[in-house]
Amino acid sequence: MTLQHVGKSVPRVDAVRKATGEAVFVADIVLPRMLHAKVLRAGVPHAKILSIDTSKAEAMPGVKKVVTGQGCGMLFGTCLWDQPPLAVDKVRHAGEPVAVVLAETGNQAAAALKEIAVEYKKLPFVLDPVEAAAPGAPLIHEKNGEYRRVEYSVHPIPGSNVFHHYKLRKGNEQEGFAKADVTVEDEFEFPLSSQAPLEPHGAICRFGTDGDIEIWASNQAPFVLRDVLADMFGIPATKVRVHIPYLGGGFGGKSDVSIEPMVAYAASFVPGYAVKLVLTRGEVISGALIGRGMKGRMRIGAKLDGTFTALKAEMYFADGAYGDTGWPVDTVAGHNCTGPYEFPNAIVDVYGVYTNSPIVGAYRGYGHPEGQFMSSRLIDMLARKLDMTPAEIMRKNFLCEGRKNALGQTIKKSNGDLFGCLDAVEKALAEEPLPPNDERYVYGRGIASMMKSPKMAANAASCCHVQVNADGSAFVNLAGIEMGQGVHTVFAQMAAEALELPFEKVRIYFDVDTQYSPWEWQTVASMQTYRGGRAIQDACRALVEKAKKTAATAWNCAPGMVAYREGVCVHPNTGATLSLGTLARGFMAANGLTVGEPLAATGWYRVPEITEPDPETGMGNAAGSWTFGAQGCALRVDRQTGEVKILHFASAFDVGRAVNPAATRGQVTGGVVQGMGAALMEKILFTDDGAAKNVTFPAYKIPRLHDAPEKQTVVLLETPNEEGPWSAKPMAEHPIVAVAPTILNALRDATGVEFTAIPVTPERILEALKTRKEDK
Amino acid sequence: MRVLNFTVNGTPRTVHLEEGRVMLASVLRDSLGLTGTKVGCGTGQCGSCTVVMDGKAVTSCTVPAEKAEGTSVLTIESLAEGGVLHPIQQAFVEAGAIQCGFCTPGIVMRLYALFTQNPDADDETIMKELDKHLCRCTGYENIVKAAHLAQEKLRAAR
Ligand code: FES
Numbered sequence: 001m002t003l004q005h006v007g008k009s010v011p012r013v014d015a016v017r018k019a020t021g022e023a024v025f026v027a028d029i030v031l032p033r034m035l036h037a038k039v040l041r042a043g044v045p046h047a048k049i050l051s052i053d054t055s056k057a058e059a060m061p062g063v064k065k066v067v068t069g070q071g072c073g074m075l076f077g078t079c080l081w082d083q084p085p086l087a088v089d090k091v092r093h094a095g096e097p098v099a100v101v102l103a104e105t106g107n108q109a110a111a112a113l114k115e116i117a118v119e120y121k122k123l124p125f126v127l128d129p130v131e132a133a134a135p136g137a138p139l140i141h142e143k144n145g146e147y148r149r150v151e152y153s154v155h156p157i158p159g160s161n162v163f164h165h166y167k168l169r170k171g172n173e174q175e176g177f178a179k180a181d182v183t184v185e186d187e188f189e190f191p192l193s194s195q196a197p198l199e200p201h202g203a204i205c206r207f208g209t210d211g212d213i214e215i216w217a218s219n220q221a222p223f224v225l226r227d228v229l230a231d232m233f234g235i236p237a238t239k240v241r242v243h244i245p246y247l248g249g250g251f252g253g254k255s256d257v258s259i260e261p262m263v264a265y266a267a268s269f270v271p272g273y274a275v276k277l278v279l280t281r282g283e284v285i286s287g288a289l290i291g292r293g294m295k296g297r298m299r300i301g302a303k304l305d306g307t308f309t310a311l312k313a314e315m316y317f318a319d320g321a322y323g324d325t326g327w328p329v330d331t332v333a334g335h336n337c338t339g340p341y342e343f344p345n346a347i348v349d350v351y352g353v354y355t356n357s358p359i360v361g362a363y364r365g366y367g368h369p370e371g372q373f374m375s376s377r378l379i380d381m382l383a384r385k386l387d388m389t390p391a392e393i394m395r396k397n398f399l400c401e402g403r404k405n406a407l408g409q410t411i412k413k414s415n416g417d418l419f420g421c422l423d424a425v426e427k428a429l430a431e432e433p434l435p436p437n438d439e440r441y442v443y444g445r446g447i448a449s450m451m452k453s454p455k456m457a458a459n460a461a462s463c464c465h466v467q468v469n470a471d472g473s474a475f476v477n478l479a480g481i482e483m484g485q486g487v488h489t490v491f492a493q494m495a496a497e498a499l500e501l502p503f504e505k506v507r508i509y510f511d512v513d514t515q516y517s518p519w520e521w522q523t524v525a526s527m528q529t530y531r532g533g534r535a536i537q538d539a540c541r542a543l544v545e546k547a548k549k550t551a552a553t554a555w556n557c558a559p560g561m562v563a564y565r566e567g568v569c570v571h572p573n574t575g576a577t578l579s580l581g582t583l584a585r586g587f588m589a590a591n592g593l594t595v596g597e598p599l600a601a602t603g604w605y606r607v608p609e610i611t612e613p614d615p616e617t618g619m620g621n622a623a624g625s626w627t628f629g630a631q632g633c634a635l636r637v638d639r640q641t642g643e644v645k646i647l648h649f650a651s652a653f654d655v656g657r658a659v660n661p662a663a664t665r666g667q668v669t670g671g672v673v674q675g676m677g678a679a680l681m682e683k684i685l686f687t688d689d690g691a692a693k694n695v696t697f698p699a700y701k702i703p704r705l706h707d708a709p710e711k712q713t714v715v716l717l718e719t720p721n722e723e724g725p726w727s728a729k730p731m732a733e734h735p736i737v738a739v740a741p742t743i744l745n746a747l748r749d750a751t752g753v754e755f756t757a758i759p760v761t762p763e764r765i766l767e768a769l770k771t772r773k774e775d776k
Numbered sequence: 777m778r779v780l781n782f783t784v785n786g787t788p789r790t791v792h793l794e795e796g797r798v799m800l801a802s803v804l805r806d807s808l809g810l811t812g813t814k815v816g817c818g819t820g821q822c823g824s825c826t827v828v829m830d831g832k833a834v835t836s837c838t839v840p841a842e843k844a845e846g847t848s849v850l851t852i853e854s855l856a857e858g859g860v861l862h863p864i865q866q867a868f869v870e871a872g873a874i875q876c877g878f879c880t881p882g883i884v885m886r887l888y889a890l891f892t893q894n895p896d897a898d899d900e901t902i903m904k905e906l907d908k909h910l911c912r913c914t915g916y917e918n919i920v921k922a923a924h925l926a927q928e929k930l931r932a933a934r
């Protein structure tokens with residue numbers, strides 16, 4: 001049967017309510033008996049707390065309570081329990097919360113903040129991850145190694161600031177490099193940056209007098225949040241209820257947990273009141289989660305014909321004051337830093353390092369952009385050494401049928417077509433010849449290929465409930481968070497397809513509420529279309545079976561004989577029909593006698609047979625999906641100002657199937673611009689005193705319209721595969737992965753300068769052009 | 777207590793202002809419950825809080841409440857009054873210009889001010905106005921498309 005809904009660019013189901021301002025975000029929610037919270041942040045990056053005096057603040061008008069971490073014995077986490085909800089005896093980064101004021105209005109809370117007196121004994125601080133990992137660095141966690149943790153996955157080095165060491169040992173380093181005719185090597189930096197969702201983080205939490213916790217949060221991981229709070233307060237998960245409204249962007253910065261434990265801890269002191277906190281833009285950077293922060297070195301060895309023989313890499317991540325959200329980024333960066341290429345030998349060490357900076361968590365594609373930045377730049381350098389084109393080297397080494405990735409997994413044809421992606425990008429770029437350099441401008445082109453194979457909790461799954469109403473419409477309930485990526489629309493398309501119903505008859509529950517939403521791991525790693533889609537298929541299949549069974553009972557025939565199409569069960573011989581609606585509550589005869597079950601069904605999907613990487617080799621069946629792609633750009637550099645203009649940015653991804661091609665294109669155009677921001681403008685800076693400096697717009701600069709590429713080409717390949725629902729693969733974070741190396745490769749082409757650190761600002765370009773004698 | 781008198785979406789309003797600095801964005805959202813106006817930065821940089829004040833687009837997070845005295849303010853809630861999307865909103869829906877939607881109301885209001893004043897605004901003017909907004913999701917491509925589509929729709933309706 002040809003597809004009716006999957007593959008169509010239907011308009012988004014949430015568009016009207018967002019266009020009218022009716023969509024509710026957490027900051028829009030007002031509850032009865034609500035207090036407003038403001039947070040006093042440390043201001044110093046590393047210090048002992050000697051005393052906190054809140055008496056004056058407590059006496060201020062409107063103030064209900066001032067909460068500090070004094071005496072708090074709680075540590076929260078999901079795999080590494082190293083963080084208190086508020087600083088207890090010491091502060092580990094300048095944005096760390098020290099006290100929370102709860103008052104009737106936000107202004108009152110803010111006024112009272114100024115009256116809190118904290119005495120610190122400053123300690124030496126360290127921001128650079130390489131310095132922080134070195135012997136003799138100020139120790140940020142004296143208890144590193146002693147914290148509760150998942151021992152198979154998190155590998156601290158006690159007595160140091162390294163809270164996680166991921167090592168990959170594929171093959172043999174010496175042998176691999178001995179076989180190489182040439183090597184390329186360099187040092188790289190992918191700085192700390194902000195996911196910068198336009199909506200700041202917020203949470204409203206209420207402790208009932210009966211000990212129940214209810215929380216509304218801008219969060220991508222409601223069930224993780226629920227379990228973290230239950231664990232932190234030592235109560236059953238059933239006593240915690242999490243509501244998630246619409247999210248104004250997430251990009252990973254709202255995954256796992258960030259501000260919620262602090263808000264919940266503060267709320268626990270005022271049972272019966274709701275406590276609301278919405279971060280300022282500055283706090284989004286200083287006091288929630290930020291991303292990236294990698295310094296590394298990589299070496300690649302190759303034969304004269306371009307075949308890779310070995311890769312060796314070391315990466316240090318400035319993961320900030322606490323490590324629970326950083327360690328998976330480190331692991332993923334490790335086994336993905338090869339890019340989409342086969343290296344028979346790959347030796348990688350990644351260090352997740354405590355630093356006195358804001359906490360690093362997920363950021364779109366986490367680990368992949370950081371690691372592949374290095375390999376993609378080195379391939380460009382290698383090409384010049386070998387007098388080949390970068391594309392020739394890529395094609396020599398692409399992961400494809402029968403080849404093995406860094407984890408040792410064998411790639412299948414259905415995993416995707418890198419060759420097709422690269423061809424498409426080269427073709428798109430070739431369609432517009434580069435103008436010749438002139439007095440003012442130099443021009444260049446660059447390409448890079450990418451893969452994303454996210455690491456998930458090995459038991460990560462999506463669950464789905466489907467329920468049919470008497471009018472034949474269907475509710476589909478699953479807990480994928482709508483944060484802009486369009487998941488509700490795509491879910492509705494897939495459910496309509498699976499049930500063979502008109503699109504309008506299918507409704508995805510808009511609100512996620514852990515009290516009635518079926519369990520879902522979390523909305524990360526671009527897995528909702530893929531994993532949620534399979535759960536929808538599973539539930540819908542079960543529902544149709546149920547309908548057939550009831551119809552068979554009604555007709556007194558074998559269920560296997562009943563056919564189903566377009567919302568209707570059909571009798572094999574008589575051609576009689578029973579619609580889903582008539583079967584919704586069981587089949588009722590004229591006299592009212594009813595047979596069969598009400599039409600509701602559940603389904604689920606877990607990517608099968610995932611394991612954590614082996615602690616010794618770092619290998620194993622840890623990647624549950626692949627999406628491959630290639631990107632290329634043509635750009636122009638202004639010799640006088642150093643400004644870069646992207647003239648054309650081309651992307652090609654093998655998405656298996658684009659469930660909603662327009663929405664997919666939107667993911668690409670947005671991801672490319674976000675990646676361009678990283679490559680050319682974005683970096684969190686620190687004052688000499690160790691506090692994040694450029695935390696507001698425009699000091700932290702993200703791309704505006706005039707910065708965006710003049711033109712984007714997006715090509716979507718659709719290699720059939722068994723795994724995805726209707727063949728659809730993960731596709732959302734991917735467009736950001738190869739953007740920085742693509743642009744820097746093009747900058748090399750334009751200017752002759754090998755940039756290995758981002759952002760490449762106009763100042764850096766001018767500086768580099770000055771020190772370079774002749775242009776190419 | 778300070779009092780603010782102004783007109784919001786055609787209705788005269790009196791709002792008692794609390795102590796300290798109070799911005800128009802907060803009056804609209806917190807005092808009047810008009811939460812369609814979003815606050816993304818609070819410093820006049822992202823444009824998500826844009827409303828129309830006496831015909832001009834302003835970032836309501838940087839307008840002190842007192843400055844709104846006697847003015848007439850339009851928020852996103854005024855556009856689809858009566859349950860029919862305004863052509864600009866319709867254009868955003870059709871052009872796929874909405875992802876998370878947090879930036880949308882502000883951009884729609886800026887275009888409303890622009891096209892009300894200057895229905896034939898040229899590309900450069902449109903781009904200059906859109907450049908006052910931040911969108912982290914879309915890469916702007918479809919927002920530009922939506923702006924052009926909106927202009928067409930408004931012209932057709934003239
Ligand atoms: S919230 Fe007013 S401009 Fe950003």
Ligand code: FES
Pocket residue numbers: 198248249484873874875876877878879880910911912913914
């Ligand atoms: S749609 Fe999310 S910020 Fe514009």
